[in-house]
Amino acid sequence: MTAAQRAAAAVPPVVSRAASRVESIDFLRGLVMIVMALDHVRDNLMPLGDPVDLATTNPALFFTRIATHFCAPTFYFLAGLAAYYASRRRTPAEMSWFLLTRGFWLVVLELTVVRFGWYFAWNFTYFEGLTIWALGWSMVALAALIRMPRWLLVTVAGAMILGHNTLDAVKPESFGPAGFLWTILHRPGSIHIGSSTLWIAYPLIPWIGVMALGFAFGPDGIRRALRIGPVMILAFILLRFSNLYGDPHPWTYQKNAIFTVMAFLNCEKYPPSLMYLLMTLGPSITVIGLVEWLRPEFTKPVILYGRVPMFYYLLHIYLAHLAGVVVALYRFGNASTLFEMPTSLGNQKLPSNSDLWAVYLTWILVVILLYPACKWFAAVKARNPNHTWLSYL
Secondary structure, three states: OOOOHHHHHOOOOOOOOOOOOEEHHHHHHHHHHHHHHHHHHHHHOOOOOOOOOOOOOOHHHHHHHHOOOHHHHHHHHHHHHHHHHHHHOHHHHHHHHHHHHHHHHHHHHHHHHHHHHHHHOOOEEEEEEOOHHHHHHHHHHHHHHOOOOOHHHHHHHHHHHHHHHHHOOOOOHHHHHHHHHHHHHHOOEEEEEEEEEEEEEEOOHHHHHHHHHHOOOOOOOOHHHHHHHHHHHHHHHHHHHHHHOOOOOOOOOOOOOHHHHHHHHOOEOOOOOHHHHHHHHHHHHHHHHHHHHHHOOOOHHHHHHHHHHHHHHHHHHHHHHHHHHHHHHHHOOHHHHHOOOOOOHHHHHOOOOOOOHHHHHHHHHHHHHHHHHHHHHHHHHOOOOOOHHHHHO
């Protein structure tokens, strides 16, 4: 063990007395929330297209998207880790009930408030199961999983994360009328309910496993983060280089070095492959260890965002969309397609074809504008630690 690792192992996690919160968790969660806003601003300012398609993208756009790949896995992992620390203040029954009710609440938010924020329009023919959808159902699953012995919880989480790529070739059609269950669990696609369509972009496996792994990480994981994180990074490099297992899209040499690196990092997110999760969770866990070891002062503003994650998420969806409307009106005098609800995935074309520098500038403005509201709400939560409804935001 290095000196840094011994120091990290010897020092307990910093827990704020006001709300019994681990500050390294809040910092990392705040950091990914900030980066998440970049991706959603880009969604509203740039035309539809795949920024990781090597045939059409460029390095600046590609790495902008890759940076935001860290958000979802880290957010799910930290949700599980935070649930562990919350469980130390509740009985198992109380914790399961909280996870169950909060999970269902998040699913409702996804299909209503979040959905309207994405489109500024409404109909009953098209719905999407995105990040908050899967986060909510993962909490519902975790409500049961936390009642397991820790070894069994780790086994279930590990099986989902390590083994689910063996199921990549299984299609929903293989299950006949029950195929919609496989779409929900592992294969992105559409489910038709009467005249309405539910597009599942975030199947639940292995997201449930990522959250469960975060919960299992809780007892001593933060003290070992500077060992666990780098091992995961090394495992990603070696396994990805081998092209043996862990991602449905093997990397290949490209026209130059930078595009070859891009191919190496271009791992499958829907559902997240083993390579994708090692690539993103390894650095995130390492950051937790570094923050616990160094405890730098610059983390304070970022920690604020991490203390009000759902409040921030809901506001930033609306603000990012509003920014797209403003830019479209300025450039074209028309933002009508930013007020349209699609009837299928990808049929909505945005009117603003902004450059990437405009995306970054708008992103910075959005994050700054969110700060006062987040500071206010964090203060409200701190003054009312026993108000149950506040814990759902």
